[in-house]
Amino acid sequence: MTQNSVFDNKTKTILSDITLTAREKTLLGFEQRFARVNDQLRLLLNLTDLATWSIQHHQQKLQICHLVAEQYPLVIFHGDVGTGKTANAECIANRLAKESRTEESLLFKLSNNVRGSGRVGEMGTLITQAFAEVIQSAGKTRRAFLIIDEGDSLAASRSQEHSHHEDKVAVNTLIQCIDDLRRSGGRVVVFLCTNRLSVLDAALLRRAAIVEEFSRPNDSERGDLFKLDLAGLQYSAVELAALVKATGSREGRPNWTYSDIRTRLYPAALARAFPNKPLTMTDLLNCANELRPSPVMEDK
Incomplete structure (x- = not known):
């Protein structure tokens, strides 16, 4: 196994990236989430500037800065x-790089x-080896963001009875x-994404500067998502409300996730229309009533 194979696709993506810039516009609530974490992320990325800030504003280096x-x-x-989670991590890293405008940034x-x-x-x-490559690539003049997806597969609690020696x-x-x-x-920041926060090792949780929760979209959020994604499609307010209801919790099923809607519902509906007829809200409703949302990942 080569060193580069521990990274998905390309070894690294140079930020800012136009594909990620376009993708953030498709992430519902991205601006609000970015605003919520931006200040603390900016602090993480500029820790070496704290002393200068403290002297400028307090005429001394405050203990809190240490x-x-x-x-x-x-x-x-x-x-x-x-x-x-992962899509937001990628786009947040990209936005941070874009707004810094001072140094080249890399995404792993x-x-x-x-x-x-x-x-x-x-x-x-x-x-x-993976961390060493990220650190080396950042060097003294660049920043690097490392995304660890499905983090519970690498960072599960060492106290679990079934935890293997290699996992520990x-x-x-x-x-x-x-x-x-x-x-x-602050030149390297790690985003760890997980479906199960409770299984992460306690020592790792204690180290997190930011812990952000992602939930399945509620009725209002799914309505906003459909308005965004189905622009150009003719439908009534009644039909939209029906689609929101069809993708909500019912009969013991949970709400649909963003991924359920975009990677399962939309392709299934388009397959009914393509290539001989236009896509209709009826196609979407029928598919929503026939398909099931992904089961909830139990966090325990």
């Missing part, structure tokens, strides 16, 4: 499957290949790598 400068550059996004996304093939010590070695070693290694990132002075 304490804050010791925080870990770790952001945890958690929530049910299909709620947009860790692949499940980091778990290795089962050889003793392999997973810990691959995690160490991997968690130890991951924690050590995140600890070491404090020496980068």
